[in-house]
Amino acid sequence: MTGKPPSGDPVQDAPQVEAPQHAAAGLPAVGHTLRMAQQQMGVRRTALTLLKVNQKDGFDCPGCAWPEPEHRHRAEFCENGAKAVAEEATLRRVTSDFFATHPVSDLARRSGYWLGQQGRLTHPMYLAEGADQYEPVPWERAFDIIADELAALGSPDEALFYTSGRTSNEAAFLYQLFAREFGTNNLPDCSNMCHESSGSALTETIGVGKGSVLLDDLYQADLIIVAGQNPGTNHPRMLSALERAKASGAKIITVNPLPEAGMERFKNPQTPKGLAGAGTALTDLFLQIRLGGDQALFRLLNKLILETQGAVDEEFIAEHTHGFDAFKEAALAADWDDTLTATGLDRTAIEQALRMILASQRTVVCWAMGLTQHKHAVPTIREVVNFLLLRGNIGRPGAGVCPVRGHSNVQGDRTMGIFERPAPAFLDALEKEFGFAPPRHYGLDVVRSIRALRDGQAKVFFAMGGNFVAASPDTDVTEDAMRRARLTVHVSTKLNRSHTVTGARALILPTLGRTERDLQGSGEQFVTVEDSMGMVHASRGRLKPASGQLLSEPAIVCRLARRVLGETSHTPWEEFEKDYATIRDRIARVIPGFEDFNARVAHPGGFTLPHAPRDERRFPTATGKANFTAAPVTHPELPEGRLLLQTLRSHDQYNTTIYGLDDRYRGIKNGRRVVLVNPTDADQLGLPDGGYADLVSEWTDGVERRAPGFRVVHYPTARGCAAAYYPETNVLVPLDATADTSNTPTSKSIVVRLEPTSPA
Ligand SMILES: Nc1nc2c(c(=O)[nH]1)N[C@H]1C(S)=C(S)[C@@H](COP(=O)(O)OP(=O)(O)OC[C@H]3O[C@@H](n4cnc5c(=O)[nH]c(N)nc54)[C@H](O)[C@@H]3O)O[C@H]1N2
Numbered sequence: 001m002t003g004k005p006p007s008g009d010p011v012q013d014a015p016q017v018e019a020p021q022h023a024a025a026g027l028p029a030v031g032h033t034l035r036m037a038q039q040q041m042g043v044r045r046t047a048l049t050l051l052k053v054n055q056k057d058g059f060d061c062p063g064c065a066w067p068e069p070e071h072r073h074r075a076e077f078c079e080n081g082a083k084a085v086a087e088e089a090t091l092r093r094v095t096s097d098f099f100a101t102h103p104v105s106d107l108a109r110r111s112g113y114w115l116g117q118q119g120r121l122t123h124p125m126y127l128a129e130g131a132d133q134y135e136p137v138p139w140e141r142a143f144d145i146i147a148d149e150l151a152a153l154g155s156p157d158e159a160l161f162y163t164s165g166r167t168s169n170e171a172a173f174l175y176q177l178f179a180r181e182f183g184t185n186n187l188p189d190c191s192n193m194c195h196e197s198s199g200s201a202l203t204e205t206i207g208v209g210k211g212s213v214l215l216d217d218l219y220q221a222d223l224i225i226v227a228g229q230n231p232g233t234n235h236p237r238m239l240s241a242l243e244r245a246k247a248s249g250a251k252i253i254t255v256n257p258l259p260e261a262g263m264e265r266f267k268n269p270q271t272p273k274g275l276a277g278a279g280t281a282l283t284d285l286f287l288q289i290r291l292g293g294d295q296a297l298f299r300l301l302n303k304l305i306l307e308t309q310g311a312v313d314e315e316f317i318a319e320h321t322h323g324f325d326a327f328k329e330a331a332l333a334a335d336w337d338d339t340l341t342a343t344g345l346d347r348t349a350i351e352q353a354l355r356m357i358l359a360s361q362r363t364v365v366c367w368a369m370g371l372t373q374h375k376h377a378v379p380t381i382r383e384v385v386n387f388l389l390l391r392g393n394i395g396r397p398g399a400g401v402c403p404v405r406g407h408s409n410v411q412g413d414r415t416m417g418i419f420e421r422p423a424p425a426f427l428d429a430l431e432k433e434f435g436f437a438p439p440r441h442y443g444l445d446v447v448r449s450i451r452a453l454r455d456g457q458a459k460v461f462f463a464m465g466g467n468f469v470a471a472s473p474d475t476d477v478t479e480d481a482m483r484r485a486r487l488t489v490h491v492s493t494k495l496n497r498s499h500t501v502t503g504a505r506a507l508i509l510p511t512l513g514r515t516e517r518d519l520q521g522s523g524e525q526f527v528t529v530e531d532s533m534g535m536v537h538a539s540r541g542r543l544k545p546a547s548g549q550l551l552s553e554p555a556i557v558c559r560l561a562r563r564v565l566g567e568t569s570h571t572p573w574e575e576f577e578k579d580y581a582t583i584r585d586r587i588a589r590v591i592p593g594f595e596d597f598n599a600r601v602a603h604p605g606g607f608t609l610p611h612a613p614r615d616e617r618r619f620p621t622a623t624g625k626a627n628f629t630a631a632p633v634t635h636p637e638l639p640e641g642r643l644l645l646q647t648l649r650s651h652d653q654y655n656t657t658i659y660g661l662d663d664r665y666r667g668i669k670n671g672r673r674v675v676l677v678n679p680t681d682a683d684q685l686g687l688p689d690g691g692y693a694d695l696v697s698e699w700t701d702g703v704e705r706r707a708p709g710f711r712v713v714h715y716p717t718a719r720g721c722a723a724a725y726y727p728e729t730n731v732l733v734p735l736d737a738t739a740d741t742s743n744t745p746t747s748k749s750i751v752v753r754l755e756p757t758s759p760a
Pocket residue numbers: 063064080194227228229230231233234235255256257258260289290291292293294368369370371405406407646647648649650651653654655656748
């Protein structure tokens with residue numbers, strides 16, 4: 001199986017390599033931001049737009065889910081937030097004419113970068129069966145096409161309703177309501193590939209699948225451990241919070257196979273010292289761990305804590321936890337040598353970490369994809385919970401779990417019911433409020449949806465945002481599966497790969513972005529989002545929409561629901577479309593924590609959702625207590641001559657949206673097909689720096705998956721590990737390689753061999 005690099009592309013992927021940097025942001029970031037923004041938006045629009053990002057009367061940055069501080073700077077955004085905004089607020093347009101000159105067969109040869117660079121989608125487009133060209137279609141006809149295909153299904157479970165995490169609370173609530181009135185819980189979402197492991201582990205152990213800290217907790221912490229996360233690129237505003245925490249005396253331990261510039265030093269572009277000076281050193285102790293070694297590390301640390309006199313919080317354990325004895329027995333069995341093998345760390349580094357941990361009265365652990373995308377991701381995160389419970393680090397100021405979410409409203413979408421395995425209480429509330437019987441059996445997640453398409457069990461694929469075929473694992477398998485659908489529909493702002501790999505028929509439905517004014521029957525609307533720390537606030541777009549033809553996401557769902565469900569639905573879809581406040585009134589009645597929603601969200605800055613473990617040290621788990629767990633410790637096995645590959649983000653991309661071809665902090669320029677390899681490993685494997693290699697993944701199904709033509713870069717990553725960018729490497733991730741319990745693709749641990757080749 002081969003994922004060929006796209007040809008016929010004006011962009012040449014010709015990587016140049018410099019030494020990696022050791023500090024993030026500062027003046028170069030500001031220059032970079034303005035340059036990229038102005039290319040897309042021009043000078044005036046750049047100034048107008050960027051000043052509204054994350055202001056109390058402005059729109060929520062579509063960049064990431066990091067919360068807004070109470071005291072905001074006039075420019076409360078970051079380089080990568082600005083790129084996300086520019087990508088949406090661009091003045092470039094993909095009109096109906098564009099599709100007339102670019103048949104699908106042409107678009108399918110283009111790179112994701114090229115597709116995204118064409119600009120905003122302006123008109124609903126339809127690809128008829130057997131056709132090679134999208135044609136403009138009136139909205140009503142588009143809804144007819146969808147309704148016809150849905151009506152032809154043997155069962156509602158043959159339809160899939162995917163969501164990416166930018167969708168607002170209002171749109172997400174309506175979307176899941178529509179899917180369930182239609183009769184299915186098939187609501188796969190990007191979370192299935194992202195923080196599902198965090199949700200699984202936290203729900204089981206503390207009873208709430210979300211983080212338990214607020215920004216103030218970070219400022220009050222004595223110790224912050226950042227494991228498996230690269231905030232300098234993916235959550236740049238987190239660096240300001242870490243800087244402030246350090247100023248109040250916090251220590252930081254970074255756990256990562258890569259030395260990431262953002263965690264080394266931060267030059268805050270919002271302060272004169274940060275702009276021009278040396279900035280703040282963030283990391284006090286860097287643990288350069290091997291991929292997948294985190295469970296072993298935390299298990300050993302737990303043993304060492306248990307063996308230290310007076311180190312565990314006995315009162316907390318006795319009063320609030322369950323399962324301590326079994327956990328203690330397992331933890332005491334942890335072995336130094338096994339841990340050193342699994343982690344690649346040396347003993348003194350772990351002992352130093354232990355001293356910092358014991359010296360801290362208030363510890364926070366932050367993590368992202370480096371922990372969630374492994375086979376043993378769920379037990380790894382459970383071990384982090386064990387670690388925090390041991391010293392009572394949950395439910396008091398300055399302490400707790402902090403899974404840092406990705407998409408700007410991915411957490412809110414889940415709160416709104418975008419979940420293939422909804423809780424019975426949620427369905428009960430929906431049933432009571434809307435007077436229909438929602439389906440009670442579980443629906444399909446992302447990986448199961450792909451299998452269902454592949455096996456002909458699902459026939460209609462509808463996506464509320466995202467880029468499913470590029471973001472999903474096993475690109476060739478996923479693309480073949482998608483081609484077997486009867487109908488594929490994408491509600492999108494920008495052109496992407498998923499519009500070119502279609503079912504027999506396909507629709508592109510262009511929608512408003514966060515930055516744009518949303519005018520409906522009752523006047524100008526706002527929407528709401530929930531950030532990574534459970535804060536809910538309003539988001540108001542100000543820009544003129546990219547085209548007069550765009551419909552908002554809530555409007556699309558309302559019109560679709562009316563057309564598909566007709567008389568059978570007693571839900572006031574028309575009223576919802578006219579006035580989003582009426583949607584919020586219903587959310588308030590269905591979802592706990594949203595009581596009096598409209599009044600509370602009118603408050604500048606919004607409100608914080610309740611979180612029982614954080615607020616009252618109450619743990620709504622099956623045992624009624626916080627659960628210690630005692631899973632066996634594992635780590636990825638690496639056969640001789642192989643490397644463990646992680647697939648990660650460059651500094652110039654937002655998931656499958658490629659902003660540019662540089663990864664500034666890692667010293668990579670003008671290309672994305674690079675593989676970072678430890679120099680000692682590279683020498684042993686006969687891979688010179690600057691040479692080229694195919695990446696070949698080896699999986700138990702015996703199929704060899706190949707990503708050709710990567711430039712080898714000798715790079716200071718942990719031994720045995722390699723790194724390359726996603727989505728190019730998704731071709732290597734087997735569909736069946738998923739995390740236990742959460743079913744998340746193991747995008748951070750793929751066994752590969754590197755086959756030297758000549759440059760493409
Ligand atoms: N600019 C920008 N911002 C984004 C995104 C984007 O693409 N671009 N994506 C958004 C989304 S959806 C998400 S989910 C987040 C993702 O945010 P991150 O999780 O920071 O994203 P990744 O690039 O996948 O980086 C994973 C980090 O974990 C480390 N790592 C990998 N494996 C391991 C491991 O086994 N153990 C440890 N300890 N570390 C490991 C990697 O070296 C890397 O530093 O960012 C969000 N924000």
